Amino acid sequence: MIKPHRSHPLWIAYLLHRLSGLGLALFLPAHFYLLAMALNQPQTFDELLRFADNPLVKLAEFGLVFLLAVHVFGGLRLLALEFLPWSPRQKTMAASAVAAAFLVAGAFFLQAV
Structure with a gap:
């Protein structure tokens, strides 16, 4: 059974932030290894x-x-959330953050293809 707070859109934003941080933390060592490879094994x-x-x-x-x-x-x-007063528009802001992230990544993808 899903706990009520876990169906809230801001909990999903919380989860996305933690998972994206974990994914980036896993990627960085591989990225640094490949950069070192450019110097040592061209x-x-x-x-x-x-x-x-x-x-x-x-x-x-x-x-x-x-x-x-x-x-x-x-x-x-x-x-x-920490520095601005609490607002009922936070759900919209969280959804906008994900949409903006998708827009940035999509623009990069279209340029890379």
């Missing part, structure tokens, strides 16, 4: 760059930019 890095032209990798990049945008806009939402 041939292998070139092969990875060719692999990055794969449409599935482009889709994964969309997901990564979406996670980043969700995390940024979710963080802005949290700052607003």
Whole structure:
């Protein structure tokens, strides 16, 4: 049975912010490893760059930019909750944050394809 507070849109915003942070935290070590590979193993890095032209990798990049945008806009939402007075429009603001994140990630995806 779903607890009543877990069906609230702001709880979903909370969950998205935590999951996006976790996804970014898992991605960063791999990203730094690949950057180091560019310096130490340029041939292998070139092969990875060719692999990055794969449409599935482009889709994964969309997901990564979406996670980043969700995390940024979710963080802005949290700052607003802490520093601005409570407002009944918070549900709309949370939905707008997700929509803005999708817009940013979609623009990146369309440019990358």
